[in-house]
Amino acid sequence: MKNIIIVLTLGFLSGCTGKSNQKETATTNPESNILELTDNQIKNIELKIGAPKTAPVAEIIKLNGKIDVPPQNMVSVSIPLGGYLISTKLLPGMHVVKGENLARLEDQQYIQLQQEYLTAKSRLGFAEKEFERQKELNSSKSSSDKIYQQALVEMNTLKITVKALSEKLRLIGLRPENLTETNLSRYITIPSPINGYVSKVNVNIGKYLSPTDVLCELVDPSDIHLALSVFEKDVAKLAIGQKIWAYTNQNPLKKYPCRIILIGKDFTADRSVLIHCHFDKYDKNLIPGMYMNAEIETKTRTGSVLPNESIVNYNGKTFIFIAKSKNQFEMMEVKTGNSENGFTEVQIGNESLAQNYVLKGAYQLLMTLKNKEE
Numbered sequence: 001m002k003n004i005i006i007v008l009t010l011g012f013l014s015g016c017t018g019k020s021n022q023k024e025t026a027t028t029n030p031e032s033n034i035l036e037l038t039d040n041q042i043k044n045i046e047l048k049i050g051a052p053k054t055a056p057v058a059e060i061i062k063l064n065g066k067i068d069v070p071p072q073n074m075v076s077v078s079i080p081l082g083g084y085l086i087s088t089k090l091l092p093g094m095h096v097v098k099g100e101n102l103a104r105l106e107d108q109q110y111i112q113l114q115q116e117y118l119t120a121k122s123r124l125g126f127a128e129k130e131f132e133r134q135k136e137l138n139s140s141k142s143s144s145d146k147i148y149q150q151a152l153v154e155m156n157t158l159k160i161t162v163k164a165l166s167e168k169l170r171l172i173g174l175r176p177e178n179l180t181e182t183n184l185s186r187y188i189t190i191p192s193p194i195n196g197y198v199s200k201v202n203v204n205i206g207k208y209l210s211p212t213d214v215l216c217e218l219v220d221p222s223d224i225h226l227a228l229s230v231f232e233k234d235v236a237k238l239a240i241g242q243k244i245w246a247y248t249n250q251n252p253l254k255k256y257p258c259r260i261i262l263i264g265k266d267f268t269a270d271r272s273v274l275i276h277c278h279f280d281k282y283d284k285n286l287i288p289g290m291y292m293n294a295e296i297e298t299k300t301r302t303g304s305v306l307p308n309e310s311i312v313n314y315n316g317k318t319f320i321f322i323a324k325s326k327n328q329f330e331m332m333e334v335k336t337g338n339s340e341n342g343f344t345e346v347q348i349g350n351e352s353l354a355q356n357y358v359l360k361g362a363y364q365l366l367m368t369l370k371n372k373e374e
Contacts, residue, residue: 033331034324035369042327045368048360049323057303057345060338061237061296063244065228068276069288073220075194080171082210083107083188090201090216096192103190103203103215110172114184117165117176124158131155196220199288219288226258226277228294235273237298238263244277246294256283258294305343310359311336312366320346321358321365329358329365 037045083105090102134151137143166176172188200217203209226246230238244258258277267273277294279286311334312319322330337345358365 035329045361045364049356050359052304055305058297063228063294067290068225068227073223075218076214094198098195100192101189120161127155194220229272232271246292303345310362323356
């Protein structure tokens, strides 16, 4: 009797276990991307089913690069005769106006140069009068030709000396026509040669600057460029004047319209070409050296598109759902193209165009499928 009871109990347990496994297999299949839902589940998810649309799709080329400034718009400020820096208010990022004083220097050679100029100018006045006197004497043969020629040479030599010294004075910012024996100065000021802003300051107060030292570097943003790298396969799709939309990594939603002004002719080691673009409107927040991304819209073609909400991402891959029947759905991996106006291009075969897809509720289907698998 005891043996019979044991056998019945084991049989009962075995039957229960078999039913339980059979029920679980019917609702979950970890190896399949097919999901079956009840009518109530479909109603709660609020699915929308439909076919993909055929629409014009623009081909987008994505590029990256950085903001650049042409050499003619970058200025290194130096002092032709050198001197000691005694004052400056320069700071990186500061805006400067053409002619504005950037720094003040002093050196004894400035005094010496002014002295030499005034001395030569004074001697030239005497030489010119002496020449006129010798010219008059020579015309009446009261003076030899040799003395006359010596007076001429002396006058011309001093004219050259005065001219050379006046140009040296202009190099250091002094106006020789305003210089007299009463206004000699040991100081000079360095004016800004352009309108722009300071990109770098290389000196400090008290430092001696030689003619080869750079006081500061200035940038004129009026001709700022966007330099982008384009791979060899895409170069033929570009043209001068083509429009580009650039954006930063920090704010990808803010687009800066640009146009191509130059396409390079040399390939780099990674088989890319450098193109230069002009901003339609310069933004002062764009700083030379800043990295940027860009998109170029090339040709337009016809493609199949689905609403953005019908496309889901899982484990780094992109999927859509096919409506196999009223209650059965299959998750299919696809490749996507450009997105525009709420729709995204999907690359599906011609044989799949006639099928119906989940246009709304795809994310809920993904969550339901993956939760059951777990």
